[in-house]
Amino acid sequence: MKIISIANQKGGASKTTTAAHVAWAAQEKGLRVMVVDLDKQANMSYLFQDDDAPDNALNASQLFFRVRENMNLHVCGGFGVIGADFEGLEQVESTPDIHLKQLHANLRVFADDYDLCVIDTPPSLGKILRSAIIASDYVLTPFQIGVFEMSGASQLLGTMNGIRSSGQNPKLKHLGILPSKIKTNSPQEIEALKKLQSKYGKVVFPVYLAERSAVKQAIASKAPVWRGAKGESHRIARDEWRVAMSEVLNRMDM
Secondary structure, eight states: OEEEEEOOSSTTSSHHHHHHHHHHHHHHTTOOEEEEEOOTTOHHHHHHOOTTOOTTBOBGGGGGSOOOTTOBOEEETTEEEEBOOHHHHHHHHHOTTOOTTHHHHHHGGGTTTOSEEEEEOOSSOSHHHHHHHHHOSEEEEEEOOSHHHHHHHHHHHHHHHHHHHTTSSTTOEEEEEEEOSBOTTOHHHHHHHHHHHHHHGGGBOSOOOBOOHHHHHHHHTTSOTTTTOOSHHHHHHHHHHHHHHHHHHHHTTO
């Protein structure tokens, strides 16, 4: 099982939307996919969970501690789902003796049952995000253009380099920065995108995802944007996301 974290410590960068589409695209390719929601806002949980989760279903905060053997993984729509629990994740961040590698150890329990684990991470560089990066084979960074976002990207890249060099996860691979929610009618954003590409080179994906209402509508329907595309704008969004997700899976050799 390969593990990918969708990570950006800034909010509003389309992390959950991207994580969901990676999971949907992988499943459509025939892969067995589990999704893990480590963001206490629980948006990924909303997209993939239903009301039939058993009372003893494994939740996200338990992954940071020793997991009891009798815990069940909730399965919904063919996905294995580990949903976020607000109070538990709050406790994880405030517990001083959290072992940052415990998340990795617990996720590996499911290695024989799934081909890919997609982790949605919180918008802050705390213990949870660091644990997710340590647990992952890959990190993908959705990125919204802006001055503060540029600073955040540099900090995140520095954190990943530190985790690699410290030996906590020496094989970690950054898939790259995926420009997202780009306003194509804004000359300033297009120019900023060019500067981003100039600064980071091949780290930036050769495709970008524009700000489109069709994407919001699809997420509201709990479905990928390429499903049931109607109208020219929706078809453009469908094609953009298809190409981007294909690039992501190819970079993981999935």
